[in-house]
Each structure stands twice: as C-alpha cells, then as structure tokens.
Amino acid sequence: MLKYSTMKRRDFIKLSAAIPTFTPSLAFSTEKPINETPKINCNFCSVGCHGDLKKDLFCIKGYSNFDLDSKQRIKTPLLRMKDGKFDKNGKLTPVTWDKAFEIMSFKARVTTQKFGPNGVGLFTSGNLGVVESYALNKFFRAGLRSNNIYNTNHYTAYPSMVASVQVFGNDGVYGNFEDIFKSDITISWGSNLAETYPVLFSKILQKQSNDPHFKFINISTFKNKTSDFATLNILIQPNSDEYLLKYLLKSFLEKNEHKLDWNLIKRRFIFAKLHSTNHTKLDELEQWEISYKEYKKSLEPYTLEYIVDKIKAQSEEKESFIKKLKLLSDYFNNFDLNISSLWSAGINKQKNAINLNVLLYSLHLISNKHSRPGCAMLSLTGQSNTLMSTTILGNLTHRLPANMYVKYKEHREKCENIWNIPNGTLNPEANSDQNQLLENIQTNKTKFLWIVGSNPYKSTPYLKVHINNLNNNQDIFVVTSDYFLSESAKLSDLILPTAMPFEKETIHCNNDRKLHFTPQQKEPFEKSMSELWQVLELSRYIELQDVWNLNKIDENTLLVNVIGQLNIFNYEPNDSLYRILFNNKRTKRYKLNNKNKNHLNTEVKGDSRDILAHNSLLFFGYRYYIQNYLYDEMSKFFMGVGYDLPPFDKLQNQDYSWPYIYNKEIKYRFNPHNDFYAKKASQLNDQYIFYGNMGGKTISFGNFQKITSEDKEELKFRAKIFTTPHSSKEKQKNSFYLHQIKVLEHVNTGTITNNSKHLSSILNQSYCYMSKHDMKALSLKNNDLVLLSKHKNSVVLRAIYDKRFDLEKKHLAIANYGNNISLNHIVTSLSDSYVEIQKWTQKNV
C-alpha cells in the first residue's frame, strides 16, 4: 500500500495544528471515530490516498468517505412514471433493475436505429476506476459504435494532457510525488495545495521541517492558506502567467546560452512554434519547427521591465516584487538546483491553458530540470483516476486507449483485433472540438445520454444553458448513475443507484502514476450496484442485430454494416453485446481460484441481497473473474508502447507505477538509468531520451509566422520546446474578477461531501469571499446577501471577509459546492470571468 512517506496520521495532525484558520477542521479528523472498515480508497483528488484508515494518512475529505449520510443515498433504481408507465413528466418511482434496463436498452436501441451512433452519448469523469472506465469505453465504441464520449476533464485536466502530447508525443505526468523530498525547491503554480491537495501538501510541510535549505514557492493570485507556509510568495494578476513564464525562459537563455550542451540539445529537442490559443481544442494543434534564433526572438519582448506591471498584483510593492522575480529566475538559472513544479486548476482552467502547460514544460526542459529525481513536472488537476481513465484509456470522443486515435484506421484495427470484433465496427468519426458534444445536446442531436460518475449540470460551464433541452424534449432520455441524488440525477428520466468505492473491487491510478487495487469492503447499500455491473447488465439487453446492422453514421457518412462478417467470428445476430464483449471464450480462463474465493466480489459471486437482474432472475454473480479479464485485455493496449501495466496478481498485493516492465516500475521516465524504453533507445549515453515520438512522426519547418518549407524533420526520440503566440489577456473590466476556488471541506461540486454531516456542519454553504475593502465599499457585513450577475443570470450568496482567502480589491472567490448555487448560472464562458455584484435586497426579487 502507498504510505505517504514516513509521515503518519499523528505527525500530520501535529503539523496541521500549525495551520490557524482551518485547524479545527483538521483536528476534527482525530476525534472522528474510526470506522471498522479497514481500507479506504479516496477518489476525491488526484493524490488518490488509499490504505488502512487507522494507519495511513488521509485529509478530512478522505475520512468523510465513511461519514456519509446513508439516508441521502439512492436506494433503488428510479424511473419517471405516470399510471404505471414511463412518462417524462411523471414522478421518480422505484423500479426493479430489470425494468430499469428494459427501458434503458429500449431507448438506446431505438435511438441508435433512428439517429445512428451519434444519437447516444456518455458523460463520464475520472471518478470511475480503471476497469469500469475501460468497460464503458468498450461498450460505447464497440457495442453502440458511438464516439460520443464526453468527459468532465475536458474542462479540467485535459489541457495539460494535450500539452504533454504536443511536447513529448505521449501523455502522462513526468515525475513522482516523492520528488518533493528530492527537490531543493518546489513551486506551486496557482494551486492552493493546503486546501485542495492536503495530503500532498503535508509532504511539503514535512520536507520543510526536515530540510532548512528547502524552499517552497507559492505563485498565486491571492493569499490563501498555502501562502502561510511558503518560503516565497509571489502574488500575480489573474491570467498573467504567460508573461512570467516567457520572462523566465528569456532570462534563462540570455544567461546560460553559452553553457548549454548544444549537441545534446540538437539530438533531443526541436524548437517549435505552437499555434493554439484555444483551451477547448483537441490534440492535433498546428505547429512547426523554428530555428533557435527565431525561438529566442519570440521571447525578446518579455523583459523584466515589460512584464512587471502586467503581472504584479495590486498589493505587491514594485521593488520587492522585482526582487522576487529575479530570485525565481536565478533559481532556474542555477544548474545545481533540483526544482519541481506542481500546478492545477489555476493554470488548467485558464483559456490559454494548453499554452501555459507547454511553456511550463519548456521551462523545465531547457533549464534541464526534468527526467531526474527532484525535478517533477506535475499537473494535479482531476480526480484520482483522471490521468488513467480519461486520457490513457481514451475516454474522450476522439481517443482510443494508449495514445491512439479514432480517426486512424490502423489504430481502430488494433482495437478491433484486441476486442475480437469485425474490422469496420469502430466508428471512424469523432467530434473535432469538445464543445461540439455540448452543442449536440443543445441542438437535440444527442437523444440518449448516460451520465456516470459526474454531475455535469453543476460542474460543466455552458451546460446549464442546455438543461431545458434535456428536460422539455420528449425525444431525449437521460440516465444518471450516482450514489446521491445529484442535480444531474434529479433532472434525469432514470436514476441508477451506484455502489461507492468501498462497496466494489476497484483499481485506481493517481497522478503519481501509481496503480492501486482495493478489494470490496462490504456489500453495496440497498439495491446499489457498481458501474461495471450496470454496463455488463445493460449489454445483456442489446443484441448485435440491434446495433451492428447500421450502414450510416448520419445522412452524409457511411458506416460498415458488419453483420455480414459475424460468421468469421462464430457470432450470431441475436448474440447479446454481453456475450461478445464481456462473456466470451476468452473469459473462461478467469476462473475463481483458492486465492480469491474468499474475497467479497458482488460482480463475480453475487451477494446476500436479492438483486433481480436480467429477466427478473436473482443475480448470483457472473462466476468468472470479470475484473481480472478486463484488466488483462486492457493491458494488451499498453504493452510495448510505453505504458506497460503491472500484472493483475501482483497488483492485488502491492501498488506499482506504470510503466512496469521486466518486473520493475519506472520512476523517472526518459532517464536511461531508470527507464527501460529510454535505455533501449539510448545513444551516446544521453542523460535523457524522449521516446514518446518513437518514430514515423515528422514536423514541417517555418519562421515565427508560418511554415516556409515543405521539407519535414523526423521527431524520433525528441521533445519539442515550444514558443507560443501571445494569448490575449482578459480585458480588465469595471466589474469584479471571479476566482473559482476549492475548499478543504468539500470536493468540487459537493455532490458527495455535502452528504457528510461533519463536513457540512463545518461549512454548509458556498460563500462569496471578498476583500475587506470591497465589503466596506458595498456596505456589507459578514453574512450579508449579495447578488452576483452576468448577462441575464444571477445567484445570491452570503458575502464574507475571511483571511483564509485574502483577496485583492475587486476580486471575488467562490467554491461551487453549495446546495443552492450553481456557478454555471454565471460562469458561462471560460474566457470571461468578470461578474457584477450588489448588495441583495428585496428590491432585487
């Protein structure tokens, strides 16, 4: 099990006692009676803490996993019904699982037949475990032949993944959480680590208390609890990171150009221009090689004098701010220092997030702070399984597992071969932009939507706008699988009660690239069942002849009717998707053995509850090790391409990082001394080799403005150091800048944590945090109501001044967990964060 270094709960609580405002919240974790349940796997953030509840380290959100009010759980499938029949305007009524899957499969079948594969859609997230994400992906792409897979991480973690594909040729994270202990300096770029990633933050506190030379630098747009512990705080204006990063790159090259090993740089890097200013773009962005001279020229404007007023926060005094920037630059210029960078939503939710990620990687690459201990480059955004389930497993509209793409025939064929389905089954068409999926909902093209592990009505910008279409359109059927009655569940036609992480066997992969296996701890609550079981059961109700006989995607695009190829595979038209995708000849090998026969595993063996499943028969389990089968099948995608997974039986006993190859986990990717792939590719004993681009990929050549030559350079074993066109900064307006923040007590939309009595009693509503100055200017006292508005939308919240979020003038900060608010009312665009605010009075009604 992952132990958070040598730090134990007691030490963490001791250190946490030093955190003034939220000490009571953390101290509360010691008082909380420990549940007998021994193991916990926290999905709430990318740190992915797990282990023994009594021995290992968690934050109060983690402990709340066992403190959730079961009265609020969904007990049984609920269907909108009137007079005993499904009716969109009916009341949510308890039904059996069989009834739920009958109507769900009917709607999926009819929609596919009538509107093609693009009529059905999946809305998912990194909250799900690895195996269930893989099963959903397989069911949608191979079964329903739909690429309409939307992931909430499009708006959160995805920009850093797009950036890593541009820079390294593969996606992932570069470094480990343990790098904090090996670094001389750790920098937080726009992340309030103390509240958002508390257990990771505890590593920084621990390193600080053990190493007097260690420096923790906090770059932030307002003072927060993380600032209280930083060696150096650099307060900047919102959306000004690009100036800072380009200044650091420029000053590094100016001071160190003559010291660099240019032969090594030429072998391992390509200077390039990335033409992307849009956060919503998918992977393939316009780019071309440029000369080093052009690269350097592109950074020329970013002198200290030019950037300082553009980035300095109001409360920073200019002279000392300049000193801080020079100091930061000196740290990067010092070849002997190991620097690790951590970043999250403060970077990843900006409109130019892809560019910012690319610049962060470029800064680490050119200053040689990468591919070795102590030099991590870690984007933290997302839930615990975001990295694996979203990008690496390909749970995005245009992606397939292991860095493959829907649009390439050879990639689809590799998938079809592994899945043992006819060539041509996979749909070659995918959306070109993530916003297209939302537009499909808005324009009623998506008629069947399954929301799993997500609360998009509250979490996704724009989606609020589309709700009416979902609710009022008789043609549309929305299903939500969740533990609690979320905002999205309440608006759905069918709700499926879902087992919580400790009620099912799961495998998660956190942003430390660590895979961890958690056995099922107890039987699921009431009639809840896991997402994996739900996919498998639904697939029993759909036959090949329902979905594989299509010959067009839409009016203009053909699809292969693969029914004619069934005899090659010994499949029959009336075989269910279950038989082909999940219970085929290959599954026979996955018998229960002595080792696992005593484990609780509802999917495999059933449990003591009377769950009526397919054909209203009692569910006694699938009687083969479905999780093991799916994991092994999934591993085939990753083998030999830089993502190798540890064997299932090893993972059952111990955590391992991927890539795992020849019985060894790779800690430092691209480092030939540690990374098998880099070693295999190593030439001249280079210190690093970027195998993301293993071969075949090329890049054109140009100047800063455009491509100038048809000749193409091979990328093999090289990474790109990018420059970017300057993204336009959000225009300062006379209104207030709204920061969307996270708090220690709640996770994202509060869909889960709002059901913890302890957490809700500490913080039971979303506040509008304001500066002292603005409170006074608007004649507000703490807890007075304010009206926030933008265009025609508004929300009412209590205003508060709290040093916990010490804001600059004309800045507001809100976390979106409150029961009665949805920032989607007012945050309708990532490119405009300004809102109006006034004291709320009866006159506003």
Ligand code: SF4
């Ligand atoms: S919320 Fe994050 S830091 Fe806290 S216990 Fe869960 S995974 Fe760990």
